[in-house]
Amino acid sequence: MRKKISIGIIGYGTVGSNTAAVLQKKNRFFADRTGIDFHIKKICDVNWDNKRDWMPPVSMRTNDYNDIINDPEINIVVELIGKFHPAYEIIKKSLRQGKAVVTANKFLLSKKLTELLTLADTSGSYLGFEASVAGAIPVIKMLRESFIGNRINSVIGILNGTTNYILSSMTEKHQTFSDALKSAQSLGYAESEPSLDISGKDSAQKLVIISTYAFQCGILDRDFLIEGIERIEPQDIDFARELGYKIKLLAIGKRLDDTVFLKVHPALIPVNHMLSDVESVYNAVYFEGDLFGKTLIYGEGAGGKAATSAVIADIMEIGRKLYLGSYLSEQFIINPHVKFQSSDELKTRYYLRFTAIDRHGVLASIANILGKNKISIASVIQKEENPEHAVPIVMLTHAAIEKNLQKAVSTIDKLSCIRHPTQIIRIEG
Numbered sequence: 001m002r003k004k005i006s007i008g009i010i011g012y013g014t015v016g017s018n019t020a021a022v023l024q025k026k027n028r029f030f031a032d033r034t035g036i037d038f039h040i041k042k043i044c045d046v047n048w049d050n051k052r053d054w055m056p057p058v059s060m061r062t063n064d065y066n067d068i069i070n071d072p073e074i075n076i077v078v079e080l081i082g083k084f085h086p087a088y089e090i091i092k093k094s095l096r097q098g099k100a101v102v103t104a105n106k107f108l109l110s111k112k113l114t115e116l117l118t119l120a121d122t123s124g125s126y127l128g129f130e131a132s133v134a135g136a137i138p139v140i141k142m143l144r145e146s147f148i149g150n151r152i153n154s155v156i157g158i159l160n161g162t163t164n165y166i167l168s169s170m171t172e173k174h175q176t177f178s179d180a181l182k183s184a185q186s187l188g189y190a191e192s193e194p195s196l197d198i199s200g201k202d203s204a205q206k207l208v209i210i211s212t213y214a215f216q217c218g219i220l221d222r223d224f225l226i227e228g229i230e231r232i233e234p235q236d237i238d239f240a241r242e243l244g245y246k247i248k249l250l251a252i253g254k255r256l257d258d259t260v261f262l263k264v265h266p267a268l269i270p271v272n273h274m275l276s277d278v279e280s281v282y283n284a285v286y287f288e289g290d291l292f293g294k295t296l297i298y299g300e301g302a303g304g305k306a307a308t309s310a311v312i313a314d315i316m317e318i319g320r321k322l323y324l325g326s327y328l329s330e331q332f333i334i335n336p337h338v339k340f341q342s343s344d345e346l347k348t349r350y351y352l353r354f355t356a357i358d359r360h361g362v363l364a365s366i367a368n369i370l371g372k373n374k375i376s377i378a379s380v381i382q383k384e385e386n387p388e389h390a391v392p393i394v395m396l397t398h399a400a401i402e403k404n405l406q407k408a409v410s411t412i413d414k415l416s417c418i419r420h421p422t423q424i425i426r427i428e429g
Contacts, residue, residue, distance in 0.1 A: 008068030128314030135306030161281035
């Protein structure tokens with residue numbers, strides 16, 4: 001006789017309704033593959049007037065999430081309402097009652113993941129959160145299982161489909177940022193209020209979650225460098241192409257001995273880098289480990305179906321563990337020896353685009369200030385000649401320390417020959 005696992009879903013938006021529909025439609029398929037009958041007992045939503053492809057029977061509906069948390073027959077609580085409150089309270093209360101929890105709530109997890117993992121372990125339960133990072137790409141599963149024997153030294157990810165679509169459109173269709181954003185919004189790839197995506201904060205939240213496992217560290221997104229793509233201009237795309245690079249919004253985490261640094265920002269990456277061919281709304285994560293070397297995982301990172309795939313995967317995995325009847329501890333321990341490198345001390349190469357009046361001595365003045373701040377110039381591009389107007393001057397630097405670069409640019413931007421703030425884009429790879 002098959003074991004029955006009862007599920008309660010809290011939040012019946014796109015992902016919640018898709019998850020319920022898939023569990024209903026593929027019930028026999030899942031049972032045949034796992035030996036478990038996954039049964040939805042209750043679904044909670046604040047408004048049942050919104051029609052979905054599959055509407056649960058009235059007997060299954062509730063407006064009070066406590067009806068799910070307090071139901072002793074429900075084994076797995078699926079939290080899909082997002083935001084911080086009341087999701088935080090829902091997850092904690094569910095775990096304390098010994099229920100397993102599956103969530104896609106990256107905002108909450110980026111702030112409370114280690115706490116909730118510890119609570120799950122002390123309560124003898126499970127926390128699944130694959131859908132919180134890169135949609136259907138099994139990033140967390142690979143870190144928890146496939147890469148468990150590795151010391152992860154580097155994580156570089158394209159973790160936001162909206163920004164990747166915008167930068168791809170600017171590169172391939174020669175669109176401006178604003179035109180590419182409008183296109184993304186018209187296709188449903190970007191929200192009407194897209195600041196979370198284009199500011200880099202969405203990628204930063206996902207990087208925090210990945211780094212918790214990759215580097216066994218606890219850090220908040222307020223503690224590292226985050227820059228968005230708002231200031232990228234078509235001429236930067238063109239100059240990058242000429243120099244053999246593409247511009248991508250990257251979420252980067254690296255470890256050197258016991259020192260870890262995280263950052264999110266637009267970056268020039270070489271056209272032969274694994275990540276350079278990741279286009280449109282696709283996501284990818286590039287790992288370097290001491291045993292497996294270099295690996296790239298790639299796929300759809302956004303959308304209801306991709307997120308649903310990850311939620312279902314967590315439900316199946318946790319269901320199998322519950323089927324065994326004995327708790328398999330997933331104790332998570334933060335490495336107390338991990339140190340964090342501040343953004344000011346980061347060292348990398350830079351693309352600098354100055355907008356300066358084309359007159360004698362300008363290049364020398366800029367180079368002099370860079371030199372005084374220990375920044376060495378690798379190459380210079382200045383195509384236009386127009387003594388009456390400002391023209392772009394592009395420089396690539398050798399590796400320099402962030403605080404030195406910022407100090408130098410601040411001084412350069414005060415020169416009388418500089419007409420606009422200098423464009424700074426870091427180079428990766």
